[in-house]
Amino acid sequence: MTSNQVLSEVEYRVVGKRPVRPDGVDKVTGRAQYGADVYPAGLLHGKVLRSPHAHAKVVSIDTSQAEAYPGVTAVVTAADFPFASMSREELGGGYQRLKFATDLIMASDKVLFKGHPVAAVAAVNPHVAEEAVRLIRVEYQQLPAVINVQAAMEEKSELIHDDLYTSYLGENSEKPSNVAAHLYFDKGDIEQGFGEADVVVEREFHTEMVHQGYIEPQNSTAFWNTDGHLTIWCSTQGSFMIRNAVADVLQFPISKIKVVPTEIGGGFGGKISTYLEAPAALLSRKCGQPVKMVMTRTEVFEASGPAPGSWMKVKMGAAKDGLITAAHVTLAYEAGAYPGSPVMAGTSCALSCYDLQNGRVEGYDVLVNKPKTSAYRAPGSPQAAFAVESVLDEICEKLALDPLEVRIKNAAKEGTRRVEGPVARKIGLIECLDAAKSHDHLKKPVQGKNRGRGIACGFWMNRGFQSSVTMTVQYDGTISLLMGSVDIGGTRASIAQQTAETLGIAYEDVHPTVVDTDSIGFTFVTGGSRTSFATGLAAIGAAEDVKEQMVKRAAQIWDTPAENVEYADGVIRHRSDPELQMSFQALAKQLGSTGGGITGRNNIDPSGEGNGYAVHIVDVEVDQETGKVDILRYTAVQDAGKAVHPSYVEGQMQGGVVQGIGWALNEEYFFNDQGQMMNSSFLDYRMPTSLDLPMIDTVIVEVANPGHPYGVKGVGEVPIVPPMAAISNAIHQATGLRMASLPMSPGKILEALWENGKS
Amino acid sequence: MPGLVHVQTTINGVQTDFLAEPRQSLLEVLRDVLGKTGTKEGCNDGNCGACTVILDGRIVDSCLVLAVETQGSEVTTIEGLATADGLHPIQQAFLEQAALQCGICTPGFIVASKGLLDQEPDADEARIRHWLAGNLCRCTGYDKIIRAVLEAEKLSK
Amino acid sequence: MPIVFIPTMLLPVSGGVKQVTIDAANMRQVIDGLDLLYPGMKSRLMDEGQIRSNLAVAVDGEVARLGLMEKVGEESEVHFVPAIGGGAAWWVGWRL
Ligand code: FES
Numbered sequence A: 001m002t003s004n005q006v007l008s009e010v011e012y013r014v015v016g017k018r019p020v021r022p023d024g025v026d027k028v029t030g031r032a033q034y035g036a037d038v039y040p041a042g043l044l045h046g047k048v049l050r051s052p053h054a055h056a057k058v059v060s061i062d063t064s065q066a067e068a069y070p071g072v073t074a075v076v077t078a079a080d081f082p083f084a085s086m087s088r089e090e091l092g093g094g095y096q097r098l099k100f101a102t103d104l105i106m107a108s109d110k111v112l113f114k115g116h117p118v119a120a121v122a123a124v125n126p127h128v129a130e131e132a133v134r135l136i137r138v139e140y141q142q143l144p145a146v147i148n149v150q151a152a153m154e155e156k157s158e159l160i161h162d163d164l165y166t167s168y169l170g171e172n173s174e175k176p177s178n179v180a181a182h183l184y185f186d187k188g189d190i191e192q193g194f195g196e197a198d199v200v201v202e203r204e205f206h207t208e209m210v211h212q213g214y215i216e217p218q219n220s221t222a223f224w225n226t227d228g229h230l231t232i233w234c235s236t237q238g239s240f241m242i243r244n245a246v247a248d249v250l251q252f253p254i255s256k257i258k259v260v261p262t263e264i265g266g267g268f269g270g271k272i273s274t275y276l277e278a279p280a281a282l283l284s285r286k287c288g289q290p291v292k293m294v295m296t297r298t299e300v301f302e303a304s305g306p307a308p309g310s311w312m313k314v315k316m317g318a319a320k321d322g323l324i325t326a327a328h329v330t331l332a333y334e335a336g337a338y339p340g341s342p343v344m345a346g347t348s349c350a351l352s353c354y355d356l357q358n359g360r361v362e363g364y365d366v367l368v369n370k371p372k373t374s375a376y377r378a379p380g381s382p383q384a385a386f387a388v389e390s391v392l393d394e395i396c397e398k399l400a401l402d403p404l405e406v407r408i409k410n411a412a413k414e415g416t417r418r419v420e421g422p423v424a425r426k427i428g429l430i431e432c433l434d435a436a437k438s439h440d441h442l443k444k445p446v447q448g449k450n451r452g453r454g455i456a457c458g459f460w461m462n463r464g465f466q467s468s469v470t471m472t473v474q475y476d477g478t479i480s481l482l483m484g485s486v487d488i489g490g491t492r493a494s495i496a497q498q499t500a501e502t503l504g505i506a507y508e509d510v511h512p513t514v515v516d517t518d519s520i521g522f523t524f525v526t527g528g529s530r531t532s533f534a535t536g537l538a539a540i541g542a543a544e545d546v547k548e549q550m551v552k553r554a555a556q557i558w559d560t561p562a563e564n565v566e567y568a569d570g571v572i573r574h575r576s577d578p579e580l581q582m583s584f585q586a587l588a589k590q591l592g593s594t595g596g597g598i599t600g601r602n603n604i605d606p607s608g609e610g611n612g613y614a615v616h617i618v619d620v621e622v623d624q625e626t627g628k629v630d631i632l633r634y635t636a637v638q639d640a641g642k643a644v645h646p647s648y649v650e651g652q653m654q655g656g657v658v659q660g661i662g663w664a665l666n667e668e669y670f671f672n673d674q675g676q677m678m679n680s681s682f683l684d685y686r687m688p689t690s691l692d693l694p695m696i697d698t699v700i701v702e703v704a705n706p707g708h709p710y711g712v713k714g715v716g717e718v719p720i721v722p723p724m725a726a727i728s729n730a731i732h733q734a735t736g737l738r739m740a741s742l743p744m745s746p747g748k749i750l751e752a753l754w755e756n757g758k759s
Numbered sequence B: 001m002p003g004l005v006h007v008q009t010t011i012n013g014v015q016t017d018f019l020a021e022p023r024q025s026l027l028e029v030l031r032d033v034l035g036k037t038g039t040k041e042g043c044n045d046g047n048c049g050a051c052t053v054i055l056d057g058r059i060v061d062s063c064l065v066l067a068v069e070t071q072g073s074e075v076t077t078i079e080g081l082a083t084a085d086g087l088h089p090i091q092q093a094f095l096e097q098a099a100l101q102c103g104i105c106t107p108g109f110i111v112a113s114k115g116l117l118d119q120e121p122d123a124d125e126a127r128i129r130h131w132l133a134g135n136l137c138r139c140t141g142y143d144k145i146i147r148a149v150l151e152a153e154k155l156s157k
Numbered sequence C: 001m002p003i004v005f006i007p008t009m010l011l012p013v014s015g016g017v018k019q020v021t022i023d024a025a026n027m028r029q030v031i032d033g034l035d036l037l038y039p040g041m042k043s044r045l046m047d048e049g050q051i052r053s054n055l056a057v058a059v060d061g062e063v064a065r066l067g068l069m070e071k072v073g074e075e076s077e078v079h080f081v082p083a084i085g086g087g088a089a090w091w092v093g094w095r096l
């Protein structure tokens, strides 16, 4: 029995329905243009030379042979970036920032991870470019690689940057360190809280670096025109972020850079940072032709921005009745080769499912000789949830209490102040826990040997941030909508739905287009579970602007003050004269002859995004012979606010769950002791296939978000948060094992089973 | 530069001549030479299925086939499924069942599913999951893809 | 007057005082007021003229969008909280 339930409070005309997406036909016929499908006239192809070492000094680079190779049109190295010719004095306080930003894209004095770019070549075709890359001679002086997060934190550790200090909220450590930042936040008094506990559990956890695993590799095509304008076509989650970052590292005005976002083949947070754009731009400037660069899968693994591995410690205390009296969570996340792991977001999420009187969350941002980490779906939250929800499960076991009831007892609700400060508005965790409790899945006991069930909760704060929308009324009564948010998973549909709802017109009459950075106001990334909410709000605002102008126009036509005219359900009416009314379409036809067209616009930076919560239930079977874990049944319950397009909300939930299952059971970067990744292919980095999975049941609990007129909130992040802990808790029920590290791969499970057998 | 080889194939029912370097894959020729960019590259080493095409009735990863090997063969790509009259039932089902999010894996899944349904029009869920195990999708969790293929079986009748 | 909660990490600067009331109408005045009371506070909370990139401000529980310009009311509670983007933002050239 599999099912997808939607528990609705309110029904709307268009919002909440499941129309076909506007870009759907192009995507099922292969016509949609993704980044690698861009072929401007005169196209050349670029390739990158990358460091084979995880940590080394670059002594010299000789590109002469590559430059002389037939078919090669340009070669660039770090020396071609503006940073190379800017002095420390000129850059002042911005020196380190610009050095890091440039060096990540093209290494100058040191390489800091295997795969770190050292040079790039443009040539007539990718094969020639590849051959030429191999002709570049680089002399390295190898240094010891720092690959373990705990070792990196030790004072005697090899330093990755000798001028990086630990920032302790603005105060720097005396000595340089691999720890870029250490922060903590408190609520109440944890010592007192632990004193009140009847049971205290303290555990340490490890997780490995994992990748977003989007199927489309990073790509970028750049053309530096002779008039000094740079155009970049790329698949990115945020065209404006790419524009600004390229402007920064090239020290070039944003007004001369246009980023054209193509269709994007997945991102999950990994397509926010810039990698190929600046090298492609510099190559294009040198040879005067457009240059396309596409990463291989190995390059994607080794040199894009995966999610950090971690070392974590959780101490939690509870009273006999299950009330959590105190919790202390310490998170140390791998930043990679440069500062900036998502550990701060991790601290914001770690304890946010619960209403605690006493808590401390503490985070360390730790550098290692691995690729610079980036966002991955609910960045920072899944690792922390694995640790916290595992410990809570153990507390429930020790107190012989039902894990669902304990979660209900402690659940965060409206008014709960999180440990780090913010206060919850209307949220739906309790509603989700109740929905889980009454779900068919929990009503049927798990039966059979070596089988077990686990549950876990998850949190993501969701986001607002800037979005811009303009929409023009066409004379046939349709709407041409322009937005800056790229569509990764059906947001053209969800934005068009909200627009149609607001204007009282048909969904099919709204035509959304994603446009470039010259054609719309600043729009933040598609990511962080913000697009349907924030760009949706921008669209609603622009639609309200259209309505207001339509009302004024009707008033002008009827020669009456605008106050006498109202707009409802797509019809414009005189308030007191029933004779005077016009449909949206009828008025649209008259716009041309009554003063010209109408365009609505809206640029916003909204708050009120509303936090996202999820509760997952999983049944597993553990093979005692092989250590393999099979997922027998999976149910994801989530407060999605109002689900604009329930099919795509279910899709987000199912996709997030499956990424979580991969993270839980198989996925990991495997490094040798030299810091070289040994499994940089889809064969060896094992993501779930259709064969590994059952159907994923979903329950959408619609607790309307008061910060949005239709109650919408973000949905994309939180589904990846609970799976690791839920599966670990299920494995415990099946085998008695408490797994303290990810992934819970067959080898690790077998080892743990043997250990268990010995004792 | 290595010499170019003249190859004659039938692609989506149309006789097609092209020149290829011996080292070029079918995927590369489809995309870079013939402008058929509907076939996608996710890994270029046979592990993701984004580049799936039907070669003489069998589904293959076009990144693992040398273009020169297709001399005299029949190739069906995603561009060959829809007609002027409309979408193929599998395409229709993917659209209606919301079986795609980012859509980069979609051409590969649709072509692979065609390869299955051409031979086994009544394949059940387990069979479909098995058949599609060579195609990776990172967005959907496969649920809606499997449902779409089941739905396509109904639409085809 | 608005109540400002001092982050635990900065208790040494405030001599252990956990919350203070500051006569202020916006965040800029809050931070100036704090610095007057506890010299050095400003340099811990701010960097390059803005609120430090790994910090955000929550006014009455809601994460503020306007940084130093954010208004605070007579009854407001001000917390300094971790920024979602954290350290990821500062070096790639954009602020969250
Ligand atoms: S591109 Fe051919 S299998 Fe991945």
Ligand code: FES
Residues within 6 Å of the ligand: A215, A265, A266, B099, B100, B101, B102, B103, B104, B105, B106, B136, B137, B138, B139, B140
């Ligand atoms: S829809 Fe994105 S990979 Fe399948």
